[in-house]
Amino acid sequence: MITYNPATMTSLQLQKLLQGTIIPRPIALASTIDNLGRPNLSPFSFYNVFGTNPGVLVFSPVKRRSDHSFKDTCLNVKVIPEVVINAVTTDMVEQVNLAGCEFDRGVNEFLKAGLTPLSSELVRPFRVMESPVQFECSVKQVIETGKRGGAGNLVICEVLAVHISGSVLDGHGQPDPNKLDLAGRMGGDYYLRTTGKALFRIARAKDKFCIGVDALPEEVRMSSVLTGNDLGRLGGCEKMPEAPEIMDVIKSEIFNKWITRSESKRETFTGIVHNAARELIGRNEVYEALKLLVASARVEL
Numbered sequence: 080m081i082t083y084n085p086a087t088m089t090s091l092q093l094q095k096l097l098q099g100t101i102i103p104r105p106i107a108l109a110s111t112i113d114n115l116g117r118p119n120l121s122p123f124s125f126y127n128v129f130g131t132n133p134g135v136l137v138f139s140p141v142k143r144r145s146d147h148s149f150k151d152t153c154l155n156v157k158v159i160p161e162v163v164i165n166a167v168t169t170d171m172v173e174q175v176n177l178a179g180c181e182f183d184r185g186v187n188e189f190l191k192a193g194l195t196p197l198s199s200e201l202v203r204p205f206r207v208m209e210s211p212v213q214f215e216c217s218v219k220q221v222i223e224t225g226k227r228g229g230a231g232n233l234v235i236c237e238v239l240a241v242h243i244s245g246s247v248l249d250g251h252g253q254p255d256p257n258k259l260d261l262a263g264r265m266g267g268d269y270y271l272r273t274t275g276k277a278l279f280r281i282a283r284a285k286d287k288f289c290i291g292v293d294a295l296p297e298e299v300r301m302s303s304v305l306t307g308n309d310l311g312r313l314g315g316c317e318k319m320p321e322a323p324e325i326m327d328v329i330k331s332e333i334f335n336k337w338i339t340r341s342e343s344k345r346e347t348f349t350g351i352v353h354n355a356a357r358e359l360i361g362r363n364e365v366y367e368a369l370k371l372l373v374a375s376a377r378v379e380l
């Protein structure tokens with residue numbers, strides 16, 4: 080491991096390291112207005128949800144590195160504490176990139192980026208028509224985390240209204256990631272498309288009812304075949320196999336074939352069983368895998 084001490088780094092070095100490793104980040108396309116009512120639209124990937132009752136979103140326009148000044152979005156929310164945060168789809172990410180250019184104060188980035196302003200219902204800043212999800216928010220607080228360039232300004236927003244296009248909902252009325260096709264921010268110039276092969280599902284483990292990795296036999300925990308993810312799946316089982324279930328495995332034909340094939344050599348036998356268990360886990364037969372593994376750890380060769 081290489082260990083960095085932020086105190087000995089430039090803020091740009093630290094920024095690159097943090098932005099390149101805290102990934103993927105969602106992108107808030109924040110629409111605000113200044114005290115003259117002029118619209119402003121800028122993307123921020125220092126952004127997330129921090130509570131749902133009430134709905135709280137936070138994004139952070141950092142202080143400019145060039146002259147330590149506040150960005151226009153930050154100045155705007157301090158005088159008109161309202162913002163619309165629009166989700167960014169892959170279809171609009173080039174226009175959003177354009178909205179992220181440092182235009183002069185008062186320049187309307189809706190025009191620069193070619194995005195369409197849409198009146199909001201509860202706040203003064205516009206929504207972005209092209210975005211399928213728009214959060215109308217009031218700004219509760221802005222917390223400054225430092226005085227120099229790169230310092231954060233945490234804009235704490237309360238969600239007043241959520242507008243979502245029916246075209247991005249699944250059959251249960253829930254947001255469908257494949258239909259949403261949102262873009263995420265990575266380090267450097269990289270972006271991420273949050274659909275297709277990038278998506279996978281994990282069923283929630285059964286809270287306090289799962290056995291945990293620590294309940295697995297040492298031979299299983301130390302396996303050179305099973306991965307950390309395999310151990311995670313096994314640890315999510317609700318119970319350890321009972322003695323009769325283990326006996327059934329030990330007496331089974333396949334188990335005895337493996338013993339013969341390994342010529343009763345412990346390491347070879349363990350390798351065969353652990354590979355078979357991996358296959359079962361891959362087919363979602365996790366408890367079957369657990370029975371095999373526990374039986375193999377108990378059997379005397």
Ligand SMILES: Cc1cc2nc3c(=O)[nH]c(=O)nc-3n(C[C@H](O)[C@H](O)[C@H](O)COP(=O)(O)O)c2cc1C
Nearest residue numbers: 121122123124125140141150151152176179180181
């Ligand atoms: C995808 C993307 C994400 C960005 N994320 C941030 C961010 O989280 N914080 C920030 O200060 N600037 C971020 N920027 C840069 C700002 O959008 C840029 O400085 C913008 O000009 C600020 O506009 P404003 O001065 O009108 O507020 C990002 C730019 C892009 C393209």
